[in-house]
Amino acid sequence: MLRNIDPVISPDLLDVLFRMGHGDEIVLADAFFPGDAMGQRVVRADGLGISRLLEGICPLITLDSYVDSPLFMMQPVPGDELDMEVEKAYRSAIEKTWPDAPPVARVERFAFYDQAKEAFAVVMSGETRKYGNIILKKGVINR
Numbered sequence: 827m828l829r830n831i832d833p834v835i836s837p838d839l840l841d842v843l844f845r846m847g848h849g850d851e852i853v854l855a856d857a858f859f860p861g862d863a864m865g866q867r868v869v870r871a872d873g874l875g876i877s878r879l880l881e882g883i884c885p886l887i888t889l890d891s892y893v894d895s896p897l898f899m900m901q902p903v904p905g906d907e908l909d910m911e912v913e914k915a916y917r918s919a920i921e922k923t924w925p926d927a928p929p930v931a932r933v934e935r936f937a938f939y940d941q942a943k944e945a946f947a948v949v950m951s952g953e954t955r956k957y958g959n960i961i962l963k964k965g966v967i968n969r
Contacts, residue, residue: 832881834879836871852949855949855950858954865942872952880920881919889927891965893963897929898963899960901933
């Protein structure tokens with residue numbers, strides 16, 4: 827048994843985080859996201875919200891500091907209203923580990939899907955809030 831690893835981090839998710847290299851991206855997807863259609867690696871985290879997953883993941887990785895933003899969320903489709911409480915909750919979880927994280931970059935819906943297809947892995951969560959997907963870009967450890 828390992829110590830100091832949040833119980834929301836399953837063995838499969840821990841393996842994915844370990845295998846990711848700098849610049850690799852991981853999608854934390856809501857329950858409605860077409861994760862299996864996106865790529866090869868899908869990790870199930872059913873029943874868990876993304877804010878809670880972020881609390882477990884962020885202490886284990888470094889966010890990429892060589893890009894304008896290592897955080898990406900989907901722009902709303904014209905006519906949809908964005909619930910800013912979703913991003914606020916995610917930022918709160920992220921800032922527990924990375925208080926100086928840059929703002930989230932908003933990506934057009936189909937560009938977000940294209941980016942997700944290139945991601946290292948997709949984590950399918952139990953998140954049900956609309957526009958609840960987020961992509962993290964992993965960085966290097968600065969020593």
